[in-house]
Amino acid sequence: MGFGVDWWMMMLSRATRLILGTVLLAALPGSTPADPARREAAARLPGPGQKLGAGVFLVATHRLVDPRFSQSVVLLTQYDPEGVTGVIINRPTEHRLSDLLPHVEALRGRSDRLFFGGPVSVDVIATLILSAEKLELPQTTRVFGDVYHSGDPAAFAYIIGRKREDEAIRGYAGYAGWAPGQLEGEIARGDWSVVDADAFTVFRKESSAIWRDLTPGPEPGRELRAAR
Secondary structure, eight states, rough: OOSSSHHHHHHOOHHHIIIIIIIHHHSSOOOOOOOOOTSSOOOOOOOOOOOOOEEEEEHHHHHHHTTTTTOOOOEEEEEEEEEEEEEOOOOOEEEHHHOOOOOOGGGGGOEEEEEEOOSSEEEEEEEEEOOSSSSOOOEEEEEETTEEEEEOHHHHHHHHHOOOOOOEEEEEEEEEOOOTTHHHHHHHSSSSEEEOOOOOHHHTTTTHHHHHHHHHOSSSHHHHHHHH
């Protein structure tokens, strides 16, 4: 899901590993095992024409109060019979990649922030890359359009080193994951809405505005009930 664990353990200092493994997990507790009942839930998408798959946003609804995912927007990067994975795109941390990875020369002088990608494997960093050039690198897959997901350190260094204004990269500690059928059950329950993803939102939009602009409005009649 991200760069190889051995590579990151070599590159990350002990202090950095503590940051990734303790501070982030303290803020957002670890993942919860899949509920078998959810696996058996009937797959029901929230609206006609909406399809689950890599390259869509999951937007947390007002019903979702789990602190790990409340007011989050997740880009699905993999969707297949073996399970579903994605990264939360709207939770930047206060940590810069250049501070966490001082041995990566291409990062020196850059202010790229590390994002919290999800509660699974927070000591491994994955990347999303924006590039009009077709990337054919190991552990690098196209998610949609010009957006790629990569677990290859060579891809990370390659994009950073090019310094092209039409390219962008984001680093994420951890990822979000669902067992087969689990996400469909959460959608059926009303925890998520599904919308098409776009590169501007992932790479250019102010993080604090992403959920607000994508989230559906209050449930019909909520304001009326509140007024009464």
